[in-house]
Amino acid sequence: MKKIRMLIITLILLIPIQVNAIVNDQTPTSLFATQQDCEAELALNVASVTQNATEGFYLTCIEVTCPVDVIVHNDLAPLTQYVSCANNNPTPQTGLIGGAAHGAANPLSVGSTCSAPFTTQWATAVYQFNCANMANGQPFPVEPETPTTTTPITQPTTTGPAHGGTTENPDTGLTTYYIVLIVSITILGTGLYYVNRHNLFKKI
Numbered sequence: 001m002k003k004i005r006m007l008i009i010t011l012i013l014l015i016p017i018q019v020n021a022i023v024n025d026q027t028p029t030s031l032f033a034t035q036q037d038c039e040a041e042l043a044l045n046v047a048s049v050t051q052n053a054t055e056g057f058y059l060t061c062i063e064v065t066c067p068v069d070v071i072v073h074n075d076l077a078p079l080t081q082y083v084s085c086a087n088n089n090p091t092p093q094t095g096l097i098g099g100a101a102h103g104a105a106n107p108l109s110v111g112s113t114c115s116a117p118f119t120t121q122w123a124t125a126v127y128q129f130n131c132a133n134m135a136n137g138q139p140f141p142v143e144p145e146t147p148t149t150t151t152p153i154t155q156p157t158t159t160g161p162a163h164g165g166t167t168e169n170p171d172t173g174l175t176t177y178y179i180v181l182i183v184s185i186t187i188l189g190t191g192l193y194y195v196n197r198h199n200l201f202k203k204i
Helices: 002-014 035-044 174-197
Strands: 055-065 072-075 092-099 121-134
Touching: 035 055, 035 121
Parallel strands: none
Antiparallel strands: 055 072, 055 121, 092 121
């Protein structure tokens, strides 16, 4: 029994355990001697926060150089390229939480004086983002929904002289009925008068 327990414990210890903590305002930032080590920290960002996002925190890698007597930062993984807002805001509002190469007293902050020879360094930085606002702090405009308009369908006319039918007056054909009735009575009366006048029934 003890051997089985020891075997189980050994197997558990042999299984590699890796826990990726979601980036937040307490995520530590560091300096790195190589770009590869710095970019490896980007794995801390998780798709559940950065894709179809509303708000959250994002960690990036900054290249720190001294081209002409002042420190210059080059963001190797800009937030706007790796964070996709659910409302399609291309430039969400951001705020620096902290960075290993940031801070007024930090000699590696942007604009600090430097001199050659200078060894390029890489540093992580954490930003907070909010997709509800644009980079200037103004609310991101939501596109209004286009009202749906329904065009009435005109049915083709299937009655009237052009289609071999009869024309109906707006008063549901009542006037036409009386006209036809009067004409019929007139023709019939005229015929009977003519027959009676000439005694045509007697001659038959």
